[in-house]
Amino acid sequence: MKQLLMFTKVMLILLLIATAIPMAELDKSANAFSNQVIRQGAIGDDVIELQARLQYLGFYNGKIDGVFGWGTYWALRNFQYEFGLDIDGLAGSSTKNKLVSASNYDKQYVQNQINQGNSFTHYGGTDLNQQAPANNGGSNQNDGNASSGNSGGGATSANVPSGFSENDIQIMANAVYGEARGEPYIGQVAVAAVILNRVESASFPDTVYGVIFEPRAFTAVADGQIWLTPNETAREAVIDAINGWDPSGDALYYFNPDTATSPWIWTRPQIKKIGQHIFCK
Amino acid sequence: MLKGILITVLSVGVIGTAVWGYQEHREKNAILINAENNYQRAFHELTYEIDVLHDKIGSTLAMNSRSSLSPALADVWRITSQAHSDVGQLPLSLLPFNKTEEFLAQIGEFSYQAAIRDLDKDPLTDEEYQSLQGLYKQAADIQSELRNVQHMVVKNDLRWMDVETALATNNEAADNTIIDGFQTVEKTVEGYDETDLGPAFVNMQKKDENYQYLEGKEISKKEAVSEAKKYAQSPDDVKATVAENGEGSDYGFFSVSLKSPKQSVETNLDITKKGGYPIWLITAREVKQQKISLEDAHQSAVKFLKDNEFEDLDLFESVQYDQMGVFTFVSKQDDVRIYPDSIKMKVALDNGQILGFSAEDYLKSHHKRDIPQAKLSKEEARTKINSQLKIMDDRLAIILNDSNEEVLCYEFTGTLGEDTYRIYINSENGREEKVEKLQNAEPIYEDVV
Numbered sequence: 001m002k003q004l005l006m007f008t009k010v011m012l013i014l015l016l017i018a019t020a021i022p023m024a025e026l027d028k029s030a031n032a033f034s035n036q037v038i039r040q041g042a043i044g045d046d047v048i049e050l051q052a053r054l055q056y057l058g059f060y061n062g063k064i065d066g067v068f069g070w071g072t073y074w075a076l077r078n079f080q081y082e083f084g085l086d087i088d089g090l091a092g093s094s095t096k097n098k099l100v101s102a103s104n105y106d107k108q109y110v111q112n113q114i115n116q117g118n119s120f121t122h123y124g125g126t127d128l129n130q131q132a133p134a135n136n137g138g139s140n141q142n143d144g145n146a147s148s149g150n151s152g153g154g155a156t157s158a159n160v161p162s163g164f165s166e167n168d169i170q171i172m173a174n175a176v177y178g179e180a181r182g183e184p185y186i187g188q189v190a191v192a193a194v195i196l197n198r199v200e201s202a203s204f205p206d207t208v209y210g211v212i213f214e215p216r217a218f219t220a221v222a223d224g225q226i227w228l229t230p231n232e233t234a235r236e237a238v239i240d241a242i243n244g245w246d247p248s249g250d251a252l253y254y255f256n257p258d259t260a261t262s263p264w265i266w267t268r269p270q271i272k273k274i275g276q277h278i279f280c281k
Numbered sequence: 282m283l284k285g286i287l288i289t290v291l292s293v294g295v296i297g298t299a300v301w302g303y304q305e306h307r308e309k310n311a312i313l314i315n316a317e318n319n320y321q322r323a324f325h326e327l328t329y330e331i332d333v334l335h336d337k338i339g340s341t342l343a344m345n346s347r348s349s350l351s352p353a354l355a356d357v358w359r360i361t362s363q364a365h366s367d368v369g370q371l372p373l374s375l376l377p378f379n380k381t382e383e384f385l386a387q388i389g390e391f392s393y394q395a396a397i398r399d400l401d402k403d404p405l406t407d408e409e410y411q412s413l414q415g416l417y418k419q420a421a422d423i424q425s426e427l428r429n430v431q432h433m434v435v436k437n438d439l440r441w442m443d444v445e446t447a448l449a450t451n452n453e454a455a456d457n458t459i460i461d462g463f464q465t466v467e468k469t470v471e472g473y474d475e476t477d478l479g480p481a482f483v484n485m486q487k488k489d490e491n492y493q494y495l496e497g498k499e500i501s502k503k504e505a506v507s508e509a510k511k512y513a514q515s516p517d518d519v520k521a522t523v524a525e526n527g528e529g530s531d532y533g534f535f536s537v538s539l540k541s542p543k544q545s546v547e548t549n550l551d552i553t554k555k556g557g558y559p560i561w562l563i564t565a566r567e568v569k570q571q572k573i574s575l576e577d578a579h580q581s582a583v584k585f586l587k588d589n590e591f592e593d594l595d596l597f598e599s600v601q602y603d604q605m606g607v608f609t610f611v612s613k614q615d616d617v618r619i620y621p622d623s624i625k626m627k628v629a630l631d632n633g634q635i636l637g638f639s640a641e642d643y644l645k646s647h648h649k650r651d652i653p654q655a656k657l658s659k660e661e662a663r664t665k666i667n668s669q670l671k672i673m674d675d676r677l678a679i680i681l682n683d684s685n686e687e688v689l690c691y692e693f694t695g696t697l698g699e700d701t702y703r704i705y706i707n708s709e710n711g712r713e714e715k716v717e718k719l720q721n722a723e724p725i726y727e728d729v730v
Contacts, residue, residue, distance in 0.1 A: 036574030041599040041606070044571075062699060067722035070701035074673060090576065157722035159600045166723055185565035186549045202386030203379035205369035206362070215320075215372035216448060236605075243607050244625045245561055245639045247549065249530055262448075264377060269529025272536055281529045 032105060038091035042068045043155045050091055052110050054079060056103040056124040064110065064122060066155025114156060161242040168208055170230075172238040175212045177230030178220030180277070187275035188234060190248035192241035194279070197252055204252070248272070251279035313442060320441035323370040324434070328427045330364040334388070335420040342413060350405075354396035361389035372445045378463060380470040381423065388416050394684075422469045430462030491532045494648040497556025502535060508557045509537035512589060512638070513548040513564065516541060526554075534560060553644065559589075562638040568604040569631040575599055578606035578628035585635050586610065591624065591643075604630045612643065615652055618678040621687060622647040652679070653689055655708035662691040662706040665713060670695040670702060680705055682714045690714055 038046050047068045054060035059082075060075035073089050080087045083098050091099075103124065113120040160166055172192060180191045198204035198211045205211050213221060220226045248254070249271040256276050260266070268280035334357065341353045365385045368378070391412070395405060405413070433439060439459055447457045500508065506521045513519075524536045533554035540547050550562035579599055586594055594610040595618055601607075605627055612622035627637030659675060666672065672695040682688050690705035705715040 034574075037576035038574065039576040039579060039599055041601050042575040043601050046574075065722060065724070069722045070696075070719055071699060071721075074696060074701070077673070155725075157724050159602055160720065160723045161600075162720040166726070184547070184549075186563050189563065203382040205366060210366065210369045214369050216445070239602055240563070240627070240637065243627070243639075244623075244642070245563060245627075245637060246641065247551070247561060247563065249526065249534070249551065270527040271530045272524065272527050278527075280527075 032100065032107065033091075033096045035093070037093075038068060038096075040068050040070075040073050040089060041159065043157075043159065046091075047072070047155065048110060048114070049105055049107070050076070050099070052122040053099045053103040053105050055122045056105070057099075058123065063119070063157075064114075065157035066114075067157045067159060069157075117156075161239065164208075164242055169235060169238050169242070171212065172208060172242075173230040173235040174226050174228070175218060175220060176237055177234035178225035178228055179218055180275075181228075181231070181234065183275040183277065185233060185237060186247045187277060188237035189240045189245055190251070190274050190277070190279060191254065192238045193246040193248045194251050194254055196241055197246070197248070197250060201252055247274060248279040250281075252281055254279045317440055317442050320371060323367045324441065325431065327364055327367040327371070328424075328431045330360050330367065331420065331424045331427055334360050334364065335417070335424045338388070338413065338417045338420055342410070342417060350400055351396050354392040357392040358389050358396060361385050361392070365389065372441065372448060373463065378467055380467050384419060384423070384470050388420070391416070419470065423466055426462065426466040426469055430459060430466070433458050433462065492553060492555065492644055494646070495553060495556045495558060495644060497558075499533075499554050500535075500552075500557040504557060505535040505537055505552050505554075508552055508559070509535075509539060509548075509550055512550060512559045512562055513539050514635070515539050515548060518542060550638075558640070558644050559638060560641050560644060562635075564634070564636045566629075566636070568629045568636075571604045571630040573630055573633050575601050575606045575630070578630055578633055579608060581633040582606075582608050582610075582626045582628050582635065585626070585638075586624070591640075594624065597623070601630070605636070606630055607637075612647055614650060616677065617652055617689070618676060618692070619647075619650070620678060620680045650679070650687075653709070655689060655691070657691070657706075657708050657711055659691060662708065662711060663693070665706050665711045666693055666695070666704055667697075670697050670704070677708065678705065680715060682707075688714060 033049055034046055036046065038050055043066055045066070048064060048066040050068070051060055051062070051064045051066070051072055054072065054075045055064060057079065059079045060072060062069075062071040062075075076091060076095070077087050077089050079085075079099070080089075080095060083102070085095055085098060106122070110120075110122060158166065160169065172195060175195065176188050176192050180188045183191070195208060195211050199206060199208055205214055212218065212226075216222060218226070251271050253265060253268050254277040255262075255265045257278055258276070265280075270278055270280045272279055337353060337357050337360065341350060341357065344350045344353060365382065368382055368385070395409070437458070441459065444457055444459045447460060502523045502525075505523055509521065510517075510519065518541070520540045520542060522538045522540075526532075526534045526536070534551045535554065536549070536551050538547065538549050544566075546564060546566045548562065548564040551560040552558065553560060579596065583596075586592075591610075593613050595613045596608060597611045597618070597620075598609040599606065608626045608628065610624045610626070612619045622643045624643045625637070625639040626635060628634070629636050655677065663672065663675075670693075672693050674694040676692050677689065678692040679687050679689055680692075689708045691708055693704045693706070695702055695704070700721070701719045703715075703717045703719060704713065706712070707714050
């Protein structure tokens with residue numbers, strides 16, 4: 001009886017080892033990717049590798065920019081379809097393993113091209129020399145981490161909220177910084193939200209720029225403080241507001257009760273106070 | 282000798298200063314005139330456009346043939362948006378001039394809705410003709426008032442820069458003809474309060490429903506704090522301050538601020554008085570180096586929703602900004618996605634903490650809906666789509682259409698060239714309700730050396 005137990009134990013251990021060996025091997029082959037699942041919207045080195053490998057196999061024809069956008073998404077789904085995997089558009093371990101075993105990834109080459117700001121491709125079966133036109137760098141030179149506060153690894157593109165460009169965000173951040181840089185974070189989000197509420201409202205101009213540069217609308221615009229260089233916080237506040245956070249409670253106006261000059265502004269129905277600013281309808 | 286040198290130096294200095302001062306003065310004047318001219322241009326264009334607007338509305342009233350009505354209405358729409366943009370360039374923002382701007386927006390909306398309508402099938406109703414007549418009359422009054430102001434501006438050489446100064450110094454006694462004139466215009470428009478503009482107008486006049494679907498009883502300040510602590514997942518030693526909404530708000534809420542004494546982390550959130558639901562939450566802290574993937578962040582967002590009993594939600598969009606993951610969830614009923622009910626979440630990618638939550642849309646519109654049976658089959662709906670588009674995915678969804686009504690649609694996602702599109706086909710009549718081109722990533726522009 002005891003022997004039998006011993007035997008089962010040994011068998012179990014052996015079995016465990018046997019299953020562990022191929023798993024370890026798979027792990028090794030996938031070690032180029034980090035072991036995280038890559039989903040749509042992600043940015044960074046994993047995405048660069050994903051795009052490069054998909055391009056190697058001919059699924060992805062877009063730019064290798066390190067941003068998991070729609071082009072990458074459809075390429076990945078096609079890959080999953082062709083290789084008989086679950087079509088979920090997520091790069092999990094089984095998808096990554098399949099990718100790694102089916103394609104080559106010349107990391108050195110890709111990183112170099114990205115660092116030099118070249119436009120290049122990474123198709124399988126094509127000589128590397130033919131994949132990048134000689135020396136066309138410079139148009140968007142990306143020297144390491146110098147890109148404006150982006151920590152997305154070596155990504156050469158960035159996600160922007162739908163309907164807005166990076167420059168729109170920048171101008172709004174300027175306005176928020178000029179108007180509310182001493183305010184708590186939510187006060188800054190609220191100021192950005194007021195700008196967006198005005199764009200929506202019928203009684204204000206219909207564009208962000210129209211609202212910001214409307215004469216006498218914002219003191220920071222009138223006295224030139226809008227041209228101060230904004231910090232990251234202001235930028236983040238603007239992105240939050242664009243993404244749908246509105247701490248102002250649908251306000252259209254705000255004022256600082258200590259410095260407000262117009263008696264009319266006091267007649268507006270007040271919603272709440274954040275920091276120094278009173279927000280009103 | 283010394284005296285002579287001193288006199289020369291001083292007089293050179295005086296002459297130099299005078300020349301410099303004169304140049305500065307001239308430059309300043311040039312800039313002032315430039316600014317003044319911009320204001321003048323915006324103002325005269327505005328009066329001109331109101332003129333044209335009045336005439337155009339007048340001629341649409343007389344038109345019988347529908348084939349000329351649509352272009353005329355489109356013209357009205359174009360002129361109103363120009364006039365609207367001219368108003369935006371005048372220094373009027375602290376002057377009550379909203380009614381006039383709203384009037385312009387209303388005409389614009391009305392004429393747009395009517396212009397894009399198939400007037401052969403669906404001609405203007407009698408009420409709509411009447412509201413058009415009302416707008417005509419209103420435009421006439423605004424026109425004559427503005428003409429009046431314009432006359433005085435031209436005759437007395439009035440300057441908009443003076444308006445600016447008057448508004449800036451806020452001199453109560455400032456008797457500024459232009460300001461007075463515009464206030465008269467505003468009063469004229471106010472006199473017409475709430476013209477009935479017919480059904481084409483639901484869009485603009487739609488009142489906010491103010492959280493009508495919320496269930497539960499009114500909560501107290503104390504309960505608001507405990508609810509807030511629950512949502513913010515904050516430790517017990519957190520210091521809380523609560524404030525009630527001001528009188529100007531359309532709905533009741535508590536603003537709770539939670540400060541943890543140890544770390545410099547602050548969480549703010551608004552909670553509805555009715556039922557104690559979180560409208561939005563923001564935790565402000567610095568996010569460190571990315572440690573977890575966007576997918577892990579997604580899982581922690583899902584867990585938060587589950588823990589707080591927000592159920593039947595579907596991930597719609599995930600986006601990474603720097604070290605932050607932003608997720609949009611929409612509710613799902615009988616396998617139909619309901620886009621008006623959306624929740625946004627922001628997750629830190631250093632430790633998966635929930636940094637932001639925004640449920641305003643969800644709380645305002647979420648309720649159990651009677652979803653009608655789709656009249657068209659999926660294949661029938663598919664035939665309504667541009668054949669160039671390669672369809673990759675489809676599902677049923679409820680969206681808000683142009684007139685702000687909820688409609689059941691087939692949602693098709695497809696590609697055309699490099700771009701991805703989302704197209705909504707009304708499941709009842711096959712109308713193409715909405716076509717969206719989905720955002721691509723934007724290249725990072727570095728300073729070109």
